[in-house]
Amino acid sequence: MPEITPIPLAQLTTLRTGAAPARMWDAETREELIDALQHVWAEGEPWLVLGGGSNLFVGDEPFEGTVIRVLTSGIETLPAPAPGIRRLRVQAGHSWDDFVAYTVERGLAGVAAMSGIPGTVGAAPVQNIGAYGQEVVQTLVEVELIDERTGEIQIVPAAELGLGFRTSVLKHHYGSVPDRSAVILSVTFDLAEVGPGERRIRGEQLRAALGLAEDDTVTLGWVREHVLTTRARKGMVLDDEDPDTFSAGSFFQNAVVSASFARTLPEECPQWPVHPDKDEALVIPLEQFDGYIPPARHAESDVKVSSAWLIEHSGIGKGFRFPRSRAGVSTKHALALTNRGEANAEEIAELARFIQGRVQSEFGLILQPEPVLVGVEL
Structure with missing residues (x-):
């Protein structure tokens, strides 16, 4: 089994948080990956698969299980x-x-x-x-x-x-x-x-x-x-010289809401239909057809709204951070929460919770995190 000395997850995730897990394996081939997964599943222990680490927000306490790094290529x-x-x-x-x-x-x-x-x-x-x-x-x-x-x-x-x-x-x-x-x-x-x-x-x-x-x-x-x-x-290409890239990309998803809720938001808020409007197909069995065709029912599509706009118009601008905190909103992109220098997970979580509260208070919408959260709560 390709077991290695555990590496702190802060070194393997783009948000740069997380302690070393209890165990870590490197799977460099398809067969090694299959063997590693079957082993941890048979043991019934906690497990986490780690790829590029760009969509993970890991808590400060060590992960009490096995992290399997997927290093296959081709x-x-x-x-x-x-x-x-x-x-x-x-x-x-x-x-x-x-x-x-x-x-x-x-x-x-x-x-x-x-x-x-x-x-x-x-x-x-x-x-x-x-x-x-x-x-x-x-x-x-x-x-x-x-x-x-x-x-x-x-x-x-x-x-x-x-x-x-x-x-x-x-x-x-x-x-x-x-x-x-x-x-x-x-x-x-x-x-x-x-x-x-x-x-x-x-x-x-x-x-x-x-x-x-x-x-x-x-x-x-x-x-x-x-x-x-x-x-x-926008700080969305990894660069060791740019702290704005020490993030998980967009921390919050662009919200998808009903068309009726979207109409309650300011007209200036960018909005996009999620799917084209379509009339629902109507099928009438031939033996039941009496010559009458009811009017087509028109269903409105859901709407995707800009969470970045909601954040900025709830009073949180690019570069926002709490005093003495090492976590902050990107100076380039309001959706990205960044590690400005050895921030722990709780500092980033505190900022995320504050942003959620502000947007909910102003617009009645709770932003949902996009990364996978491991050992951390919002």
Whole structure:
């Protein structure tokens, strides 16, 4: 078993909190990962799988269990399902941004807008990562996973993962347990073979972020370069010289609310429909049809609202911090809580709770944390 001397999780997570766990194993191959998981499950001890550590907020007390570091890597080309499509299988521990760079270099479209997102490929489907209108769900074919309950290795189609806005059946949401306890071993994507030339960019949100008109044409490489620049301006690209990047990315999710609740918010608050409005299909059995067709029922879509706007308009600006606290809001991005210098988890949690309280008081909405919280409460 690949057991190593435990490393403080503050050194392995981008928010830089957490003590050394009781035990730690490094899994550098698919077989080592499977063996490690089956061992800890058989023992019935607490366990935590650690990829890039970019979506974890770990408490100050040592984790009394085994942390398994997923260090697997590799990209494999599979038979194409159709002309113009490249199907790739990627090991769970592979760096997400390295994977994106790989696709861009080969003229494969579908994930370039997600350049610079830290973490591993195996973590990407768990919360259906996305940026600028692109999401993993748009290119994901299936995942290979090992199920804790049965110990079986299974291939699960994307349609069975419950993928939604920053969620899936595998995600550990704050205050609840995942619908399915399992660990991803590999991920399969279908990407469009568009080549190195210029092309129009689909997606209004991405064009707006990059300052492109609808008819402008650019290469995938240009998109990746400019997305990385945009993320760096917001402190969302890891940089040891920039404390604004010592974060878990967006600490709070953009809130998804009903259309009626969204109308109670100020008109200036940025809002986006989560799904296009659709009329519900009406099926009338032929033997029951009497010639009357009732009016179609129109259901309003839910609305995603900007949590960053809510935070700033509740009186908490970029760079906010309590006196003598080593935790603070990023100076570049109001959604990111940052470790300004050896802050402990309680300092960051104190700031998070204060922000939640302010937004709830001003707008009647409780912001939900996006990272997985381990040994810490809000």
